[in-house]
Amino acid sequence: MAAILHLGNIDYDDKKLDDSNKKTKKKCYFIKFYLFSLANPCTLSTMESISQFEGLLSLDRAALTKCLLYKTREINKQIIESPLSAQDCQTIRDSINKDLYDRLFTWLVRKLNLTISPLPGSISETFCIGLLDIFGFECFKFNSFEQLCINYTNEKLQQLYISYVFKAEKDEFIKEGLEKYICELKYQDNQPIIDLLEQAPLGIFNLLDESCSVAGDDEKLLNKLRTNHKTNPFFQIPKLNKDGFIILHSAKDVEYLITGFREKNKDEVSKTINHFFESSKDKYFRCIYKNVEYEDEDETKAGSQTLIQKSLNAKFRTQMKALMQELRSCECHFIRCIKPNEEKKPGLWNGSLVLQQIRYLGVLESIKVRKESFPMRRPYKLFYQKYEDLRTFSGTNFIDLKDLADFKDLTRKLMEGALKNYPEELVLYGKTKIFLRNKTFLLIEKMYAEKMEEKNTKALRIQRAFYRFKQMRKIRQIFKALKRFKNFWKVRQEYKHFRKMRKAVRKIQHFYKFRKNHSDNIKKRANCMIIQNYMRRYLIWKRFEGISLAEKVKIIVRNLRKWILKRKIMRDKELSEIVLNEILEKAWISILNIKATIIQKYARRYLVIMKNYEIVKKARKAK
Numbered sequence: 001m002a003a004i005l006h007l008g009n010i011d012y013d014d015k016k017l018d019d020s021n022k023k024t025k026k027k028c029y030f031i032k033f034y035l036f037s038l039a040n041p042c043t044l045s046t047m048e049s050i051s052q053f054e055g056l057l058s059l060d061r062a063a064l065t066k067c068l069l070y071k072t073r074e075i076n077k078q079i080i081e082s083p084l085s086a087q088d089c090q091t092i093r094d095s096i097n098k099d100l101y102d103r104l105f106t107w108l109v110r111k112l113n114l115t116i117s118p119l120p121g122s123i124s125e126t127f128c129i130g131l132l133d134i135f136g137f138e139c140f141k142f143n144s145f146e147q148l149c150i151n152y153t154n155e156k157l158q159q160l161y162i163s164y165v166f167k168a169e170k171d172e173f174i175k176e177g178l179e180k181y182i183c184e185l186k187y188q189d190n191q192p193i194i195d196l197l198e199q200a201p202l203g204i205f206n207l208l209d210e211s212c213s214v215a216g217d218d219e220k221l222l223n224k225l226r227t228n229h230k231t232n233p234f235f236q237i238p239k240l241n242k243d244g245f246i247i248l249h250s251a252k253d254v255e256y257l258i259t260g261f262r263e264k265n266k267d268e269v270s271k272t273i274n275h276f277f278e279s280s281k282d283k284y285f286r287c288i289y290k291n292v293e294y295e296d297e298d299e300t301k302a303g304s305q306t307l308i309q310k311s312l313n314a315k316f317r318t319q320m321k322a323l324m325q326e327l328r329s330c331e332c333h334f335i336r337c338i339k340p341n342e343e344k345k346p347g348l349w350n351g352s353l354v355l356q357q358i359r360y361l362g363v364l365e366s367i368k369v370r371k372e373s374f375p376m377r378r379p380y381k382l383f384y385q386k387y388e389d390l391r392t393f394s395g396t397n398f399i400d401l402k403d404l405a406d407f408k409d410l411t412r413k414l415m416e417g418a419l420k421n422y423p424e425e426l427v428l429y430g431k432t433k434i435f436l437r438n439k440t441f442l443l444i445e446k447m448y449a450e451k452m453e454e455k456n457t458k459a460l461r462i463q464r465a466f467y468r469f470k471q472m473r474k475i476r477q478i479f480k481a482l483k484r485f486k487n488f489w490k491v492r493q494e495y496k497h498f499r500k501m502r503k504a505v506r507k508i509q510h511f512y513k514f515r516k517n518h519s520d521n522i523k524k525r526a527n528c529m530i531i532q533n534y535m536r537r538y539l540i541w542k543r544f545e546g547i548s549l550a551e552k553v554k555i556i557v558r559n560l561r562k563w564i565l566k567r568k569i570m571r572d573k574e575l576s577e578i579v580l581n582e583i584l585e586k587a588w589i590s591i592l593n594i595k596a597t598i599i600q601k602y603a604r605r606y607l608v609i610m611k612n613y614e615i616v617k618k619a620r621k622a623k
Contacts, residue, residue, distance in 0.1 A: 001104070002052075002056055003052075003057050003100070004100050004104075006049045006052040006053045007096065007097055008093070008094075008097055009049040010049050010053070011045045012044065012045065012086040012089045012090065013042060013044075013045045013086070014085060015043070041083035041084065042069055042083065042085070042086050050064070050065075057285050058285065059276070059277075059280055059281075060276075060279075063276050063279075066081070067092075067096075067272065067276050069084060069089060070082065070084065071083075071084050071088070071092075072272040095266065096269060099269045100277075100289075103288060103291060106291055130330065132323075137151055137154050137249060137251035137252065137254075138151060138254075139251075139252055139254045143254055143255060143256045144257055144259075144261070145260065145312075147254065148197075148256055149316050151249055152194075152197050152205075152320070153320060154250075155190050155197070155249065155250060156194065156320055156324060157327075158190055159190055159191065160324065160328070160332070161334055162189065162190070164332055164334075170182055173430075175430075175431070176430025176432065177430060177431050178428055178430055181374075181428055181435075190250045192232075192233075192234055193234050193249060193250065196229065196232055196234050197247075198317060204225060205313045205314075205317060207224055207228065208261060208262070208265050208311070208313060209311045211262055212262050212266055212311055217262070218243075218259055218262055219243075221258060221261060222244075222258040225245055225258075226245065233248070234247060234248040235248075236248065241257070243257055243258050243259055244256055244258060245258065251356075251357060252356065264312065265313055266311065266312070277289050338357050338358065339357065340354060341353065373435075374428055374437055375436075375438055375441070376436040376437075376440075376441040377434070377436075378433060378434055378436075379432060379433055380407035380408045380410075380411045380434060383407075383411055384398065384407050384410050384414065385398050386448075387414060387418075387448055388414070389452070389455065390417070390447055390448060390451060391410075391413070391414045391417060392414075392418070395410070408429065411429075411434055412429060415434075418444065418447060419440070422440075426439065426440040427440055
């Protein structure tokens with residue numbers, strides 16, 4: 001790429017060119033000269049670009065200069081070199097640049113295909129998915145040779161689209177055994193436009209090649225085109241522009257300016273130049289130029305062309321022919337792109353322009369094919385699977401049917417039951433598909449929607465009933481759980497009451513046993529005391545049996561005084577305990593009164609602070 005850019009920077013100086021050549025050049029600007037003498041040629045004014053170019057590609061300086069300044073021909077086995085004018089030198093330079101770029105691009109594509117190929121070392125033709133991004137119709141203020149080539153490409157692809165879509169429609173009917181129902185549709189065929197451009201011997205491209213091979217200029221070419229195609233309905237002559245012509249393309253009418261057609265069409269690279277580049281010292285560049293992986297590889301396998309075409313449009317048509325053959329051998333899918341406006345602005349919609357494009361691109365014709373024919377087509381199995389609910393006969397459900405079932409017969413019965421009062425022409429039964437008109441399809445869809453609405457209504461009713469059943473079951477479960485909880489709570493409360501009752505009974509039993517034992521003990525104690533009294537009395541009687549009465553009195557008085565003293569001590573002890581308890585109680589009450597007074601003091605203080613907090617705050621701020 002760097003070498004191509006450097007070559008494009010080369011400029012020429014024709015000051016040293018012979019006067020005879022200059023005069024001839026002034027007479028006819030676009031004529032090539034065939035001078036059979038080695039006259040002084042033009043000179044190269046940008047030697048730095050030449051040095052960069054030859055250094056990058058490892059070329060010989062003298063041979064490169066001769067290729068850029070001389071035209072070499074072989075006549076009667078004699079090689080004749082003639083100097084070129086500055087304009088012709090620029091043409092040769094541009095042709096070399098185009099050729100180098102084309103070879104580089106071709107080599108890169110082949111290299112990529114070899115890299116991603118599943119078979120190592122070869123380009124597989126079986127594993128291929130192609131994506132073709134075409135130019136689109138171009139119509140500018142000034143249209144030249146480039147726009148003609150682009151629009152020619154679009155015409156060829158439009159023809160492919162027409163043949164693919166409409167012929168595919170007929171093939172579909174023939175495949176399904178419905179030949180007599182094929183609609184004979186009229187559509188805009190662009191074959192006359194293609195013939196205007198490429199049909200030999202008077203096609204525009206043929207006349208352009210003929211003009212480039214002989215002496216002439218763009219004006220003579222335009223006159224020749226107007227003379228040969230003045231009766232062609234797709235060729236018009238503009239009234240205001242004398243240097244142009246109009247072609248009525250499928251998309252829209254395009255006016256082309258003839259100026260520069262011949263010069264742009266010249267793309268001749270001589271055999272001498274080819275041999276010169278093939279003799280480069282750079283092995284890598286030689287492989288790229290020959291479009292091969294290795295130098296010893298056969299060039300024919302790499303796709304090199306043995307036929308050298310001298311014009312750009314000839315190369316373009318050859319490549320277009322190969323592309324069309326490739327596309328016709330594939331299964332094509334089309335994406336039609338519509339330009340919303342000519343100004344290339346977002347959010348701007350030109351309705352008439354869009355309608356014109358839709359009409360010219362064959363979109364309306366393809367819609368018409370489906371609309372007037374049977375646009376809705378479904379395989380029997382899929383159709384019966386979807387519309388099974390419309391059947392009026394009893395039978396096995398689709399889920400239970402096997403793949404070997406006769407879905408065509410089932411579909412026919414379904415349609416006969418659904419369309420009793422409608423003509424039979426609305427439906428066609430092919431070998432594998434059912435064909436429906438748009439009216440029939442809408443009717444079936446309406447019936448299907450009504451059936452689905454009815455089923456949905458019933459389903460909603462069932463869903464509501466089931467939801468109600470689920471809620472009731474849930475409520476019953478809740479009530480059952482509440483009942484169990486209630487019973488458990490009652491059992492728990494009864495158990496607690498039982499425990500209280502049992503505790504109370506046990507207390508009563510204990511108290512009863514205690515009272516019973518106590519009363520028995522009292523009786524026993526009383527009896528014991530009676531026995532003790534009798535025993536004491538007996539013992540005292542025995543003791544004082546030999547004592548006098550005075551001594552007995554003394555003993556009695558002494559014991560009586562002990563008893564009285566003991567009773568006094570016990571009474572004093574009880575009084576002291578009572579007094580001590582009263583003193584402690586009064587002291588505790590006084591302590592509680594003191595603490596209550598302290599608590600009241602702090603509480604009143606807190607209430608006063610809270611009441612006067614704002615006033616204190618303002619006073620502090622005031623300070």
